[in-house]
Amino acid sequence: MSEKLTMPRAIADCTHPGNAPKWARMAGPEQAYNQLVATGGLYPDPAQADAVALLQELHGKLTNYRPGKRGLFGRTAQAPKGLYLWGGVGRGKSLLMDLFYENAPLSPRRRVHFHEFMAETHERIAQWRAMSDSVRKRQPHLVRRAPIDDPLPHVARAAFQSAHLLCFDEFQVTDIADAMILGRFFDWLFRFGAVVVATSNRHPDDLYKDGLNRNVFLPSIDLLKAHMQVHELGAARDYRLDQLTGAKVYHHPLGRAADAAMDTAWERLTMAAQEERDELHVRGRTLLIPRAARGAARVSFTDLCASALGAEDFLTIARTYNTLFMDHIPALSPEKRNEAKRFVTLIDALYEHKTKFVCSADTSPQDLYPKGDGSFEFERTISRLMEMQSAEYLGEEHTHGEVAT
CATH class of the missing domain: 3.40.50.300 (P-loop containing nucleotide triphosphate hydrolases)
Structure with a gap:
């Protein structure tokens, strides 16, 4: 039993002047x-x-x-x-x-x-x-x-x-x-x-x-x-949509060009705001997000899909952030079926909450997981990855869950 109430770190000086934009x-x-x-x-x-x-x-x-x-x-x-x-x-x-x-x-x-x-x-x-x-x-x-x-x-x-x-x-x-x-x-x-x-x-x-x-x-x-x-705030422009549709959101193949494109998209969306490491709480567990700013999070494929995470973790991420950046999605072999299954669950969670997805990948969505256990279910993920690049999806309102009725 805890002897003291657990509290987040209080932020008095939220950013070092030399590091802040x-x-x-x-x-x-x-x-x-x-x-x-x-x-x-x-x-x-x-x-x-x-x-x-x-x-x-x-x-x-x-x-x-x-x-x-x-x-x-x-x-x-x-x-x-x-x-x-x-x-x-x-x-x-x-x-x-x-x-x-x-x-x-x-x-x-x-x-x-x-x-x-x-x-x-x-x-x-x-x-x-x-x-x-x-x-x-x-x-x-x-x-x-x-x-x-x-x-x-x-x-x-x-x-x-x-x-x-x-x-x-x-x-x-x-x-x-x-x-x-x-x-x-x-x-x-x-x-x-x-x-x-x-x-x-x-x-x-x-x-x-x-x-x-x-x-x-x-x-x-x-x-x-x-x-x-x-x-x-009745501004006429959708600035987030401007930033996301001003460049591709799915970058492949992996390499310097894809990394540079991801960095550019991240800087444009966050306006070079000070990044923080976030801690999300999922049923008493702490889920670490290495980079977060202005409602967006940036992770690697390994951070989420090579770790023992499940649907609740991914739903928490999808509810919390309006945009998720994921670096270095590999081409998945049958030996990577667990990683492929987690990726399917992640994309389902993001799609359900209309969370925007910007990523770099080794290959096109169609070739990410062509065979192996769950490859049939992966067809839905391919379809969603394609739809999530569309202007219609990017213009959807981010949601946090259904109202209990």
Whole structure:
């Protein structure tokens, strides 16, 4: 039994100035955005500029904000409203949030995919429930005015102490377990003074749409709107689609040209953002993703398909990232049937969640696994690999799972 609540690393100084891209070393999101436009990294877009202005305004309000700090007449500082930025696929929401996050004047802070954050939260709740009361009372995040057997206040305080500013990418609620705790959990976060910025493809009013017992979730929507300014990013261009369709997404044969093409596509999609190593949690196990940035992950074929991973691992990856880059897919022989089976399962998971797939391979999809156990099933994978290169597939909205109904 754990004696202490497991917490992710708090990020106060998220990037070393010498390693960060130039736009990450600006005074605020507005300056960084203007620099990207001036250098041709982004097209001028009035809708994006409007969103950046709101982020710059929040940047200014955070400059002197310190949760719990007492000001005039001994009053505790009130947290500024966060921002809920929503709009269609590929409009630049994640990039704009990154511009804000990299130099936000509030620490500690954390940028995390919302699905990953909620998975961590459920894990911490389970840890709290497994503790005895004597162990709970020794926790540094104990909320003394809250019932000791109610995990939500204490887990929320742990999350707040780890990050006063939380930036969530792809905020969606599709799971009934998330829906049932989100309102109370976020109520405690806001009480402690947390500031939240989020990107989403949906207006808050459409969260958990058609979900089971949705009426119970409706107060959660009101809570989010009370603590976050809601702004639609109505940019006309699909920037992610522009980047992916501007170059091939399936590169073969393997060699320097394919490696260079993969590097170019990665840099274009991530806008040279600072990479991090991600840790995904799958039923108590930790799945390491060596390179991740701006909602995309980059792995080798060996990382995923030569390891003892299964459908749950691949579904977690597909839900978490809107784009997966995979380097060095080999031509598969009958002796590599296990690797071929994992690759089939991976592609099925990516296809189910409309995750974009950029890869380098030894040969064309048709010749990747021509014979061996499971080669008949591999025909479906070939078909999907071909479809996943199409403009229609690349324009599909990334999904995180089905709503429980």
